[in-house]
Amino acid sequence: MAKSITHEFVKGLWEEVPPFRLVLGLCPVLGVTTKMQFGIGMGLATTFVLVCANILVSVLRKVIPAKVRIACFIVIIATFVTLVELLMQAFAYPLFLQLGIFIPLIVVNCVVLGRAEAFASKNGLLPSIADGLGIGIGFTISLAALGALREILGAGTLTLWEGIELVNLVNIFPGFQPFQFMIQAPGAFVCLGLMLCFMNLAGSK
Amino acid sequence: MGEMIKMFVVLTILSSLSGGVLAYVKENTQGRIEDAVLQLVKGPAIKAIFQDAANDPVADRFNLEDGDRKLDIFVAKIDGKQMIAFETFGKGYGGDIGLVVGVNVAEDNIFGVGVTTHSETAGLGSKAKDDPSFAAQFAGADIKAPVKVTADGGSINALSGATITSRAVTSAATEAGEVYERLRPQIIEELKSFN
Numbered sequence: 001m002a003k004s005i006t007h008e009f010v011k012g013l014w015e016e017v018p019p020f021r022l023v024l025g026l027c028p029v030l031g032v033t034t035k036m037q038f039g040i041g042m043g044l045a046t047t048f049v050l051v052c053a054n055i056l057v058s059v060l061r062k063v064i065p066a067k068v069r070i071a072c073f074i075v076i077i078a079t080f081v082t083l084v085e086l087l088m089q090a091f092a093y094p095l096f097l098q099l100g101i102f103i104p105l106i107v108v109n110c111v112v113l114g115r116a117e118a119f120a121s122k123n124g125l126l127p128s129i130a131d132g133l134g135i136g137i138g139f140t141i142s143l144a145a146l147g148a149l150r151e152i153l154g155a156g157t158l159t160l161w162e163g164i165e166l167v168n169l170v171n172i173f174p175g176f177q178p179f180q181f182m183i184q185a186p187g188a189f190v191c192l193g194l195m196l197c198f199m200n201l202a203g204s205k
Numbered sequence: 206m207g208e209m210i211k212m213f214v215v216l217t218i219l220s221s222l223s224g225g226v227l228a229y230v231k232e233n234t235q236g237r238i239e240d241a242v243l244q245l246v247k248g249p250a251i252k253a254i255f256q257d258a259a260n261d262p263v264a265d266r267f268n269l270e271d272g273d274r275k276l277d278i279f280v281a282k283i284d285g286k287q288m289i290a291f292e293t294f295g296k297g298y299g300g301d302i303g304l305v306v307g308v309n310v311a312e313d314n315i316f317g318v319g320v321t322t323h324s325e326t327a328g329l330g331s332k333a334k335d336d337p338s339f340a341a342q343f344a345g346a347d348i349k350a351p352v353k354v355t356a357d358g359g360s361i362n363a364l365s366g367a368t369i370t371s372r373a374v375t376s377a378a379t380e381a382g383e384v385y386e387r388l389r390p391q392i393i394e395e396l397k398s399f400n
Contacts, residue, residue: 034327068212072219079223083230090234093241097322155327180328 005130008123012134018111019142019192020199025111028102029143030188037159039147041095042102043140045088047133049080049106050115054132057120064121073116074107081106111139149191154182247277247305250319251290254307255281262290267395269388276384278392280399281307287396288316293384295377298369299324302333306381308348310396315352318343318378323370330370339364339371343378348385352378 016022019029028046032038056076057064064072085103088096096103106112115135120128152158156169156178169176181187248263255262262281269276281288290307303321308314320334333339342361346352352375353359356368363371385392 064215065208065212067208068216071216075216075219075223079227082227086227086230086234086238090237090241093238093245097246100324178328183327 005126008127008130009134012131012136012138013141014138016135017138017142018135019139019146020196022111022114023196024114025109025139026192027105028109029146030185030192032099032102033143033147033150033188033191034154034183035098035151035157035159036144036147037095037161038098039143039145040140040161041092042099043136043143045084045099045103046106046109046112046139047136048084049077050112050136050139051129051132052080053077053112053116054120054128055125057116058123058125058128061121069121070113070117073113073121077112077116078107111135146188146191146195149195150182150187153179154184154187155180243277246303246321247279247292250305250321251279251281251307253319254290254305254317255283255288257283258288259283262288265399267398269391269395271384271388276388278395280396282399286311287399289392289396290316291381291384292321293377293381295373295375295380297323297325297373298330298367299326302370302373302377304374304377304381306343306378308381308385310393313348315343315346315348315378315381317341318374320374325367325370330364330367332364332367333370333374336364339374346378348382351382 012018014021018024019026025046028042032042053073053076057073060072060076081104084106085096088099088103115131119131123131148158152167152169156176157165158167159165170178182191243263251262258281260280260282262279265280266277267280269278276291279290281290287310288307289310290305292303292305294301294303296302300323302323302325305319305321307316307318309316318340320340323331323334325331325333339362343352346360351359352361354361354363354368354371354375356363357372357375359375361371361375
């Protein structure tokens with residue numbers, strides 16, 4: 001474990017950013033990014049689960065028997081996901097309505113299980129926290145970027161949070177016609193493909 | 206053998222801890238969640254239907270058993286007449302669509318409707334909630350007759366590009382009529398205490 005904690009954190013932001021580099025956890029990536037705010041909300045919820053699960057898995061890594069480790073990881077992850085679901089319902093209900101089924105589905109998001117299995121179960125507490133935070137924030141930024149691209153093209157707006165609209169093209173250019181294809185499912189694939197393409201181009205230099 | 210016991214013990218302890226924590230959190234958030242649902246989901250739709258109500262229709266409510274479902278019924282008073290509203294669901298394009306149906310009890314017709322929850326396509330099916338002229342078509346319809354879109358021989362103009370959504374809303378309104386008919390005697394009994 002010669003690599004520094006900073007490295008574990010930073011790698012999640014570019015080198016191993018989940019949707020684009022690992023191409024993992026695409027279900028919520030494609031499903032919730034119709035608006036930037038949903039991408040941010042989903043990203044933050046996933047980050048919370050990721051960090052908490054990493055902490056527990058790392059602390060318990062010597063206690064958990066190897067043969068039932070996956071079952072233990074799932075119990076830990078599912079607990080935090082249910083926690084997020086309840087808290088989000090209680091304190092951010094409109095967001096919960098929009099994210100809907102994708103919140104409970106964080107349980108089966110392979111990014112979370114993947115980090116528990118591949119990283120936290122083999123590393124100490126601090127690197128695991130750094131890893132969870134880095135991957136989580138990378139995931140949040142990716143979702144927000146994809147959401148922003150789709151929202152601005154598909155609806156002409158850019159929503160940072162419930163009720164906080166940064167840009168509204170319809171107001172700026174009265175003749176603006178939103179490209180609705182972008183906020184429907186096929187638009188998600190097209191945008192994701194384009195972003196992957198640009199990231200590969202930028203990374204290949 | 207030792208390993209077997211360890212696996213058993215670790216999994217059992219983890220699961221019980223998880224259950225305990227979740228039960229505690231659920232216990233403590235339940236009230237807030239119910240409030241949030243009433244205020245943010247049904248609340249706006251109910252207030253939009255009963256804009257001129259003399260009371261607070263979200264606060265004045267009672268509940269009735271309908272089969273195995275507990276139904277919240279909201280009471281509004283407009284010009285001295287009692288209205289009720291409750292929520293029913295229809296199967297939409299992206300999942301269930303919740304519809305609050307306001308009923309004028311004295312005249313047995315629909316006073317107004319409003320979509321609460323939906324997961325329809327933004328810009329198309331979502332107009333069922335965002336475009337007030339769609340919901341306005343339901344006002345005055347006979348609560349006892351099925352509500353249908355024009356393509357099915359009814360009087361509701363479907364949203365263009367969102368026929369499935371429109372049908373889901375009409376079927377929710379029709380279901381509301383059936384529920385209302387089933388529960389009418391009980392509703393009238395309960396309403397006396399709100400006079």
